[in-house]
Amino acid sequence: MLHGYAGKILRINLSSGEIKSELLPEALADSYLGGRGFVARLLFDEILPDTDPFGEDNLFIAATGPLTGHFLPASGKTHFGTKSPATGGYADSNMGGHFGPSLKYAGYDALIIGGKAKQPSYLCIEDETVETRPANKYWGKGAIASEQMLKEDLGDDFQIITIGPAGENMVRFACISHDFGRQAGRTGIGVVLGTKKIKAIAVKGTGGLSVFDIEGAYAKGKDAYQKVFAKPGFKGWTPEGTAGLTNWANEVGAFPTRNFQTSWAEHYRQINGKAVLERLKRTDKGCFCCPTPCGKYGHTKTTLGSAYVEGPEYETIALFGGNCELQSIEDVAYANYICDQLGIDTISAGAVISWAVECFEKGMITRENIGRDIRFGDLETVVFLLEKISKREGIGDLLAEGVKLASRKLGQGSDKFAIHVKGLEWSGYECRNAPSMMLAYMTADVGAHHNRAWVLGQDMAGSGASVHDLIAAGGSGERRPKARVSAKSAGYVIQSQHTRPLFDALGVCRLQLMELGFEAENYAELYYLITGRKKNWDELLRISERIWHLTRAFSVREIEGFGRQLDYPPPRFYEEPVSSGPNEGHFLSRKELDMLLDAYYAARGWDHNGIPSRETLERVGLADLADVIEARRNQNRPIQ
């Protein structure tokens, strides 16, 4: 018996209609833990090379971790994975909420969906009863509206994920929605459900999870709760949640503004955590077993309408409030709501729209292309473009491709300010004077996403201080000196790339550790008491390292010509100085970026082109991948 786990994997082939469950292999659990680890290994093993991300053969995987659903702080994470519609490489995206625990209580650690349904459908999982049901009445409806309809039809005790019209209409940055405001936002994960004609997955579980030492785990869970309550950040962090970062990000000059032209927004106090609390918030909204809920649910009223909405979180504030320059928290929240209904990732959406506005200002896209003027700071622009994107209508058809492909199609040098890595739009931290964080974005396996490594603290404060400490200390707002680029950055990034994604494999939220400083060793002890498997924190980190090389290997195999050239940021970040604010005048040169990459590849055991060496793969327990990667190494040699 695999303690801690549900013990089964559920497989659904939508083309053949076959539904079967099989035992979770112990070797998979032992070597990859769960969540992100399961996603990475299953994708590598089960997707045929060169699979079309939009095709029937692509897989959609949902996976929980060994700690998901157990009694400990914030054990509600679910991980989703696929071959990315945004990058063509490895993709995963995770969310909190309550779906993952319910999937485990229903008996399944993971769900693997292949094929394509003949008509719009949804999956209904109630313990061992699994059905594909027609979803015509929900198809075309908003992601939140369809969740509400499904709750009414099935009952409040079902946990549901949905896609919106964007996922149905092949928008490359469509997301998955859950619990009226939680999203697995990134990498276009929602599109893959759309291609399979799956509008929603509903799950209800009434089973229990076996625990190696129930008394010990229960006592340790209570102890962990008390320790979290006692952290100084508990009372400081929770009220504003992630939105509390807004002041600091502006005061240190890391806030993406006007499509990353600058890194500081003059109006940041109108869109900060305090504004969320005072002008929007109705209730804190917690994920499963979370003592520090960052979700803020409230109501917004704007000139275009009013809405109930969860958020906005920091990222949405950064991309809509900073990058699109929406001037009030109400406007940011309304854009957030429109994205939630349409099923669009707010990060990519904010990046795509700000890119489009800059193209318009430069005359690369015209009024004739769009049918109207578009501008920064204008909610009408944002809502208009979001709706066009979700229907792939007019200019929306171009923008729905994401900035990488859209800039290729548009040409005219618009790729220089298409802010992405590998095809995934950049999230909420501007890094032209933050070399470690820049390197984190360059090397994140899914593309330009902050959640693989967050090392802005080291760049700005020279230490690994908790986020709460950084927020509490605040930024000076004064001009910062040009950052010195050193090999130390590679060490910071690698450490963070092992620590943060480890939580995604364990199936719990990392915020208690990252934001409050809750000690990592607690998780190793909980892992032991729940699973009976003895692994100290360092051993767990070694598994996270294995997964990191595995996701890189997946992209090496899947993306033609994959290598160093895909690890650079767009030219704006190495050619243009920041135009204002604390980091005015600064940028990292291409030479400095190369120094960072060289140090990183060397520390990783990858070759000059960023491909893992045979020795490295063998060292981390991935010897079985070495032949495939060697073959690719020879094909992918960079053109000199």
Next chain:
Amino acid sequence: MRLEAIHENCSGCGACRLVCAIENFREVNPSKAALRIEGRFPAPGDYRIHLCDQCGACAEVCPADAIHSRRGIFIVDADECTGCMVCVEECPYGVLIEHKHSEIPIKCVLCAECVRACPREAIILVDDKKKKAG
């Protein structure tokens, strides 16, 4: 003593339901919890906690007379209960639970583990006698 909900403190995390099942069944299985959290979304955007206040309506309707009060706490006697689940239908708060892996209904025994687990004091213990005396 009885449980009382302070709805506006609730964040819907469900820790109360999980510890309820662990404390009473030694099972990680919140579907066996004897309290419910209702999320009212998208509007009005809040939570309602449904819990047992030991009103005794279940004891009154039980045809087998299998629910007895012990110092104000109503407890289902497993030997006497016939599993008819009439009490489940009659519970005014919907917190007597019929579960497919339990022959008898699941009912709150006022262990107060939910009170101790809640990070936000959304469920509290109230002593009516003290309240009256105060």
